[in-house]
Structures are given as structure tokens and as C-alpha cells.
Amino acid sequence: METQRKGLAFWLLTAFFALFVLFLYGPMIAVFILSFQGPSGGMTFPMRGVSLHWFTDLFSSTRYGDLGDAFWRSIALSLLVMLITVVVSFFAGLGFRRRFWGSGALFYLAIVSLVMPGILTGLGIGTIFQSLGLRTSWLVSGLGAHLSWTLPFGLLIMFAVLNRFNGSWEEAARDAGARPGQVLWMVTLPIVFPGLIAVALFGLTLSYDEYPRSLLTVGTRNTLPIHIANLTANVTTPALYAIGTLTTLLSLLVIALSFGAISLATRKRK
Template structure:
């Protein structure tokens, strides 16, 4: 028990420390430099400590409207989250029974995970351009007058993001329902519960932590997405695309403040999701304990 650590242990520890530093070091540097003073630049040493650049960020630097881009990304992320959760649950319930073409539908749904993101974005943009050409050529006058494009945040943009988030949600729900104990549903039906009551009072509470995980995937993947948005988002950029554009034009710590803000939103969503999972598990454990006391 008193023998010292081997040389291999220290080598592996040093390698792990270097890996963590390489992975999180740039992010930590950006966080620190975003709190530069008014005369600070893009590098160390820091010229004071203040929230000056966060204030400049939300004032708008005359280059882009960060506030509008933030609201667009937030609205799109929340929409993608809701749609991902709903479709993932419905697909998980549907795939519990065998049906013709099940395998083909499954592989089609997850194929977008292996297709390069930029190809998916280009394909969706091309499809909507063809739709625009068709509407302009054959659409009624009341529709074609003033018509520009059907591409937008909640049309082509939403579809592009769902090709990224839905496969993750589907895989999670398939794994959950594959090991779900169907006897619990049978017991609820034996007690006279309707299909909706069975889902609401039996299935949903059990799979709630997984639903929170799917929602987390849906929002965070949409919030940070650039490649699938690049060709299919329409005329208004999301916040990650604005951030990418600003890297070539902004030469002040304002760009670091924007990066810190977007990362803080991601961490906030992750924290809320973890708290929700902890609460749901504690609630289930409390109900189980109360049920056990009632039997006694």
C-alpha cells in the first residue's frame, strides 16, 4: 500500500492534463479576454477588467444586429427542440410493433448522420429553389405577386436542422422503448386506463429523463449549427453564422464577448436539463418510497 506511483501513471496523467488543456484552453482564454477593459485588445495582457465589451455587443456595433440574431437562433432552437421531442416519441412508439418497410424507414431517418452537412444543406436549398421556380411558373396570381422565396428560418432552415437533431432523438427513444417493460402498460389497461391515460400516467413519467435528454440534444445541436444553415437558412442569419462572419471584420474583444454569451446559453440549457433529470428521478424515487410505505 505504501508503494509509490509508477512512471506510467505520471506519464498518462501528464498526457491527460495536456489533452484537457488543449481541449478547453482556447475556450477559457476567450472567456477571460471577453472581460477586457475598454482599452483592451485581442491578446494578453489584459487591460483591466470590466463588462464594457458585453455592453458594446448588445448596443450593436453597426455591423450586425446581434440581438435579432440571438432571438432568431433562440426561436429556431426551441422550435427544433419541440419538434424533435414530439417526432422522436411518436416514432419510438410506432417502431415498437413490426411493420412493412420498417428497416428502410429507419435507415433513411438516420442516413443524414453520415451525409456531409454541407451536402445536406445544398440539397435542401436546391429543393426549395425548385419549389420557388414551380410556384413562380404555375402558381396563382395571388400567390406569385410579390413572391420571392419559400426559404426561411422556419421552412428550409427548420428542415435542415431537423436532419441533424431527429436522428439523435430517434436513436435515444428506440433504445428506451426497446427495454421498456410492456407489462406496466398492460397493468394500466387492466385497471381501465385509456391509451392516453396509460401514456400520460405510466409511460411519460418513466421516459421523462430521456425526453429531457432528447430536448437537450435538439436545442444545443440547433443552437450551434453552422454547416447545415449555411445554404438553407434563407436571408436572415442565425447567431452562429453571424459569429462566423464577425471573425473576419471585428478586431476588438467584442467578438470574445459574443462567444462567451453563446457558450453561456449552452451551459445554461445543459444545467436546466440536468436539474430536470435529477428532479424527475427524485420524484420517481419519492413516489416509489410512498408506495412501499402504503403497502406496509
């Protein structure tokens, strides 16, 4: 009887996990498949041929607006956000290794934007710029809005990494005559490098995909998520799925490069 119960529980958990995976990846797989529709295909099944028509249409047709500019704008913004997030998170993590007056309040102040709805954060930033008589732009107000989303994640990751950091390695380097800058560059940084890769990955992907905080802060020059959202109002072809496939492949490439960098850093440490 006990064996039957364990067997039933196993199959129930297996079925639940299979449904979870289907729910999680099913839409992405459907978008990937439908992006290869034939020229006469629609946005739903069944497939009407298989081709790369909608991928080439993205780059040859003018009905998609400044899609290329929006893409490169999002890339530039996400790279800048990634760089700032990595640098600030790293040095903030080092600073919080020692307790100081007000550290608790500063920590909660730094991560409070995680519980604030993104659209309200963007609305607040846009309102402040309007009150000051400033124009919103993707490189100023948009950058600040994205950092309000990526920095808390970067800080939390670095706090977790440095919480397990063994300070005796730094002490050994100082005892051997290493200067503070050498300890930071040759001891601390290589050890926490995988954590920095994780921070960079979060910063890049969160900024690249961000919509709510961008909507009211990037001004008239839209980022890619806003441009895609606008396209859904007047484009009813599998070209939208082709955009989704390309952006997903780009994200997977970034993840693969990140894991490669972590693997390379681990090998060098050995």
C-alpha cells in the same frame, strides 16, 4: 518492477488526460478570460485591464449589425426544432417498439443524414427550393435543414431509452383498467421523461449552434452562428469573445435546467 510499471502507466495516463482536458477546455477558458479585457485591450494576451466594456459594447454599438435579431431568431428556431424533435422522436420510438415491414429500411433512412456533410445537405435543400421557385427562409427551409440533423440524434436516444423499457408496467396499468391514453400519459411518459429531456437538450443545442446546414437555407435573415461568422471578417475586438462567453453561459444554463428537470422527475417517481 511491476509496481514501477504500474506507477509509470498511471502517470502517463494522468498526463494524457490532463493534456486532453487542456485541449478541450483551454480555448473556451481563453475566450472567457479575454472577453473581460479592458477598453484598450486586444484579442490576445496579455490582459490590459479587466472590465465589462465589451459586453456593454455589444448592446450599445451599432457596428455589430442585427446581432440581437439574429440571437432571437436562433432561439426561436432552436425551440421549434426542439419541440418537433421531442414529439417526433417520442412517437417514432413508440412505433419502432414493434417490428413492422420495412422498419429496418425506414430506420436507416431516418439516420442516413448523420453521415452526410452538413454543407451538402444545406446545398441540396437550397437547390430544391430554388428549383421549385421558392425562397429559402429560416422558418421553412432552415427548419427542415436543422431537423435533418437533430431528428436522427433524437431517434437514437429514444431507441436506447425504450430498449430498456419494461413493458410489464404498461401491462399492469391496462390490467388495472387504464385506457391507452392514460397508460401513455401516466405510465410511459413519466418513465421515459429523462430520455425526453436528453432529446430536447440535443435538439436545442444542435440547432442553436448549427452553421453548415444553415448557411444556404436560412435566406437573408441570418441565424446567430452565421452572423458571428460574418462578424469575424470585420470585427477585431474582444466583443467577439464576449459573444462567445454569453452563448456559452446560455448553453450551461440550459444544461443546468435540464439536469434540474431530470432530478425533479426522478424524485417524483420515488
